[in-house]
Amino acid sequence: MMTDLEMNWVLSTPALLGIAASAIGLLLVLIMKFKVHAFLSLIIVSLLTAVATGIPTAALMPTLLGGFGSTLGSVALLVGLGAMLGRMLETSGGAQVLTDALINKFGEKRAPLALAVASLMFGFPIFFDAGLVVMLPIIFAVARRLGGSFLMYAFPSAVAFSVMHIFVPPHPGPVAATGLLGADVGLVLIFGLIVALPTWYVVGHLFGRYVGKKYDLPVPSILRGSTGDFADFESKPKLGTILMLLLLPLGLIFLNTGLNMAATAGLVSLDDGWVQVLRTLGETPVALLITVLLAMILLGWRKGKSASLIDSVVDSALGPVCSVILITGAGGMFGGVLRASGIGNAVADSLDAIGLPVIVAGFVIAAVVRVAQGSATVALTTAAALMQPVVMGNTDYSPIQLAAIVLALAAGSVFAGHVNDSGFWLVSRFFEMDTKTTLKTWTVGQALVAVVGFVIALAIFLIAGLF
Template structure:
């Protein structure tokens, strides 16, 4: 073997063993030896790439590719979202909306109110973008009412998660629907049937229990010193705050709607006006437009000095740099595990067991998710494997096919942990250490997967009985 072009194919047990050891060493480095998560993730990614036989010439491109792919989707959203959140927080807008929510729902139902708002926002907005936009409101409510931050943040974050996993137009269920030939409209309808009860059981019931069990301080990265707070504070009207929160929702939904109309042949997706409107509705562009509008409504229109508006917006970026870098490093680790072939080896082995397709698909997606981290990769891998069985069957009706899609989606979210960039996003945004994130978020995601699978199974067997 030429050590300069290191490359070998390991059997599935060996690949799985390497993944388990890598995750164990990573946790040991972070929790026991207190090595910064960003550094630890890079070290473990490099060692895992060497151990699994990724060609030496491909190791650094794999690391940087995984890092860059996550940053491409996360850095813009977190940066722009943090700017928007800082301006809402510093202007008093978050407090205005908090007061309105508490007046409408009462203090005891504040976590429920935040969750319902997150479910609505989560329809067109991706998990990470939605969480960033809602975070200043969650922080403001938690600071106002007291108690553990998790009591308010966990139910809302889970609401975004279930909508992202189960309900089109999010990319996972749409991709699986395309591979398996499922009706997207029916997936959307039954996806809500699965998502909402799953959120209630896991996000609200389990989340409020977790919030009372683990005391997490309210994050401070959106806070500003008293002088700047007083100088920028305007207590904007509730309508202004709602317009800033709803604008990205409307723009992103515009993109989604035009995409669906193009697929249905109602509009021509190649027309310039369609492409321009879809570009405006892309999440980074929608957030950029919203940030510019916030600068005007909360700053320039109220005769704030442009330098003050710039200072407040700029002050949002420093505290989130660590979040962005650690999230990117989590994507790097996931990319190495994906390139090593761990997910494919496990999926190929499980596909030969002979379980019912709705069960086998869930198990394949769940194990691939645990092994390599990416929910999207787990979902598309499992869908590709069961595709011949589903599309070649003449006995499956339309609802049963949809139930299989939802079962795969449930498996793809199961037990997200240290190889998932979303795990690090939640950990850093919520100010939790790794151990607490594993006990709360990872367990919660496992319950989301389990509840989603049970409901999908019920739909499958009920549909098969008619």
């Protein structure tokens, strides 16, 4: 259905871009000026945009529900299971145990750095949203312990997950672009780290310190009950138990991605039964489900907690994140409407005709498509598909230059995530930031990630061309 919908119905490219700009402007006015709830605002603007761009009446609801449902399919399970795990870590005292260990090891001044380094490691195999949700209880506990703006601790970790997700295989965006452009996945992995780590330092560490000092945000209460709630669940588990619960989903997901890469290299076959079983265990929702069940055992039943208390603790995690899930799904609905209207394709086709150098054109196309329709994955694959004939038809590019082009496109695809990006709402709601503050911090930060990442990728491309 969506393939048939992703086309320019009757409108020209300027008209489509005008509608997109007006829709984003209306959304910001509804949320920031008239204080209409973000969930309602996103639905209203999505519906009006679908009508304005000429999506047929028969396809109207399928388009809206398709964007909403596809986003929820990837987010709801991760957020729900991650929130359950986070609530158990929080109420058992496990988050505090790990916080004390981190502070004793790294010191109070380097606590944000310690959290970010852990996030960079977690971010290698685990997706942005899942990794952030799992780390949040630890970030909350450290911020409460040390005081100061919550952004000082959370922003570097969020950027760490973002740069790993967008630049480093085995995440889907760079893997898809690598395949489309015929690059070597091993080189993309190596140079992806070379791009991701300095980018994190500039944006996550340096810019993160700036926004942490400028915006004094309290620690969110979204994963925490009221004072005294579930005091009987506290047991101060051992540090080893907490580390195991945090590393278990990491290991399972890494197993999945590792087997996928091994199959690509011809080392194993995806048709083998044992491979299919292990890959299923390593699917992110399954890995988180296993971890939640194990946490119920280790933090609940083995500590002598009643089944009703454990159930109450787990259930209490879902109410606060309901708003996060629905708003994120509505953000996906808005992005889905923009994609179905043909706005992204119209922008990409127009820019492709300008005739910029390949690596610059790819970055610009990915960035503009990202801003126009919200999805980083769509922006990256669109840009890679448009660049494919040019790149594959030029045999002068070295393997390193091909990897650099992939990374330049990846940088463009993360540019300035804003109100049409479901990830924007995930950060906004979990950090309990209003829309204006999220635009000033997260959107600007994502723009910086794109620019810094592109500069490094361009430098790699130019240096490789000298040899």
